[in-house]
Amino acid sequence: MVLPAAVWAKVCLSLKGELGENTFCSWLGQAGVRQTGSGQLVLVTPTVMARNWVRQNAWRRTVDLWGQLDPLGRRLELKSRTEFEGEVGAPAIDTAIDSVAVPAVPAEAALIATTSDKGDVDLARAAGLQERFRFDTFVPGPANEFAYAVARRVAAWSDGHFNPVVFHGPYGFGKTHLLNAIAWEAMRVAPHRKVIYLTAERFLTSFVRAMMERSGPAFKEELRTADLLLIDDVHFIAGKHSSQEELFHTLAALTQDGRRVVFTTDRAPGDLAELDGRLRSHLQAGLVCGSEPADRTLRLGILEKKLGQLGRQQGLAALTARPEVLQFLADRFTDSVRELEGALNTLVARTGDRVANLALDEAQAILRPHLRGGEKRITVDDIQKATAEHYGMKQSDLISERRNRAIARPRQAAMWLAKQLTTRSLPDIGRRFGGRDHTTVLHAVRRIEALKANDPVLTQDLETLTRKLRG
Numbered sequence: 001m002v003l004p005a006a007v008w009a010k011v012c013l014s015l016k017g018e019l020g021e022n023t024f025c026s027w028l029g030q031a032g033v034r035q036t037g038s039g040q041l042v043l044v045t046p047t048v049m050a051r052n053w054v055r056q057n058a059w060r061r062t063v064d065l066w067g068q069l070d071p072l073g074r075r076l077e078l079k080s081r082t083e084f085e086g087e088v089g090a091p092a093i094d095t096a097i098d099s100v101a102v103p104a105v106p107a108e109a110a111l112i113a114t115t116s117d118k119g120d121v122d123l124a125r126a127a128g129l130q131e132r133f134r135f136d137t138f139v140p141g142p143a144n145e146f147a148y149a150v151a152r153r154v155a156a157w158s159d160g161h162f163n164p165v166v167f168h169g170p171y172g173f174g175k176t177h178l179l180n181a182i183a184w185e186a187m188r189v190a191p192h193r194k195v196i197y198l199t200a201e202r203f204l205t206s207f208v209r210a211m212m213e214r215s216g217p218a219f220k221e222e223l224r225t226a227d228l229l230l231i232d233d234v235h236f237i238a239g240k241h242s243s244q245e246e247l248f249h250t251l252a253a254l255t256q257d258g259r260r261v262v263f264t265t266d267r268a269p270g271d272l273a274e275l276d277g278r279l280r281s282h283l284q285a286g287l288v289c290g291s292e293p294a295d296r297t298l299r300l301g302i303l304e305k306k307l308g309q310l311g312r313q314q315g316l317a318a319l320t321a322r323p324e325v326l327q328f329l330a331d332r333f334t335d336s337v338r339e340l341e342g343a344l345n346t347l348v349a350r351t352g353d354r355v356a357n358l359a360l361d362e363a364q365a366i367l368r369p370h371l372r373g374g375e376k377r378i379t380v381d382d383i384q385k386a387t388a389e390h391y392g393m394k395q396s397d398l399i400s401e402r403r404n405r406a407i408a409r410p411r412q413a414a415m416w417l418a419k420q421l422t423t424r425s426l427p428d429i430g431r432r433f434g435g436r437d438h439t440t441v442l443h444a445v446r447r448i449e450a451l452k453a454n455d456p457v458l459t460q461d462l463e464t465l466t467r468k469l470r471g
Helices: 004-019 021-027 048-057 059-069 081-088 090-100 121-126 145-155 175-189 200-212 216-224 241-256 277-284 296-313 323-332 337-357 360-372 380-390 405-421 426-432 438-452 456-470
Strands: 032-035 041-045 076-080 165-168 195-199 228-232 260-265 287-290
Touching: 004 021, 004 032, 004 059, 021 048, 041 048, 041 081, 048 059, 048 076, 048 081, 059 076, 076 081, 145 165, 145 175, 145 260, 145 287, 165 175, 175 195, 175 228, 175 260, 195 200, 200 216, 200 228, 200 241, 216 241, 228 241, 241 260, 241 277, 296 323, 296 337, 323 337, 323 360, 323 405, 337 360, 380 405, 380 426, 380 456, 405 426, 405 438, 405 456, 426 438, 438 456
Parallel strands: 041 076, 165 260, 165 287, 195 228, 228 260
Antiparallel strands: 032 041
């Protein structure tokens, strides 16, 4: 039997696209399908005002979509919560929810991602999973290879798994990508198993709503019968006592039953001081996998794979870009893979397949307006001071006439940084380094580019300086 929750999830997916996310969330975001004692299905809105808006603006389309997507052809009515409770009585609400297996979270709130119904991709999308976040679009490297290997093992339902698994790292380090990839692959490998994916924010709002609607038991049952539970950004619920308590008991129940749990956080569990001590201890008792910042080689690999994806999405031949453009992006966006991919998206959106012929100066000009807002302005003077401090020398040494290797190499590095991190022209940079000619700056930039390929110490120095300068 096709559950009403599954049908409603598909309806929500269409309505959200047609109405827009803000409108949908305002009027239908808290609505849910309930069942009366006689078996009649009812779309219940939280307020009379919401019911009136839905009836006037979206009801005809909702009924049309329901008729198209419900293979059983069941009729759907519309009522406010007050009307529904007045007709069936308060106790009937909980009974109705259990009888049709509707999660305490409305399906549009994206609680369940399961392919038990012949791999229903639409339902997985409604559950918040992003199709682009799969293993075949993930680029492993030294910074994330352990986390990647663990994620693969979990998704394959391998025996001898650690429980729970916690991936941690700052924003933009690939944690959400791995969590989505696990869900997609786990459902593909074992479509009969129940996989639940949600963000911590959705866990919190769903839990609060379940308490308000007196459907707490259904909420708990829905989570605790999962074969694999994945929750993103668990640090979000730190300091929220009741939600932490519920998550702790859910985690304990699942691990005791041998079911699998995977969380992500922005820090190692031991550093989450605001988190409940028992919950923090349970997280530390599992397998904790940290992700380091992507190194330059990994960032270049990500850009190349992303170019291929963008080409396929736009129906183009495999996209390419000049090495110096990719190197600029890899050197300019070192803190977040999302920002790195966003910059490449901007270039491709502006130039299409002409990105292959895009010169470095053109790429910098396209990205410059998008990079200035809210970003710390870095000057050549800042770069000289940071470089001198890093190499244990005086700023005056960098602009002096001295040419010994101990000074010449840091000076070249500083010139390279000035080219990457400022909008100054080569002649302008040269003037700020003791009145040198622009050809000297160009030689320094090319020299550093050549050395970086085979000098990991220099590469690390440049990345350290870049992070320091960006604050």
